[in-house]
Amino acid sequence: MKALGLVHNFIGINIIHYPSRYFLSQQGYALSILQQANLTKCNPLSNPTFTKLPIDLSLDPLLSDPALYRRLTGSLQYLTLMRPDIAYAVNLLSQHMHNPQQLDVYLLKHTL
Structure with a gap:
C-alpha cells in the first residue's frame, strides 16, 4: 500500500475536507448523466416524482x-x-x- 494523501474524488463522489467535517457531493456525476441524456439545458424541478401525467406524450x-x-x-x-x-x-x-414504454421514457426525462 502507498499513502497518496487526502482523497478528493472517489468513484464519482467529490470529497471536500473541512477542519472538523467532510462534504460529499456527486455534482459532477449528476452533470455527466444529464450530458448523456442531452438535457443539460433543462429546467430544475423541486419535486422529482411525478404527480400528473400529460394527455399526449x-x-x-x-x-x-x-x-x-x-x-x-x-x-x-x-x-x-x-x-x-x-x-x-x-x-x-x-x-x-426490461421493456421501457413511452410513459417510462417521459418519467425518466422528468426525473432527470
Missing part, C-alpha cells in the same frame, strides 16, 4: 433507445447514494428496464 428519439434508458436508470440508482429524495422515482423507473 411526445416521442423522444434519444431517450427511446432501451439501452440508453437502462444506462441512465442505472446511473440514477448510483446517484441515490447522495440524493435519497429521488429513490422512489428511480425505483419506479427500474421496474420497467
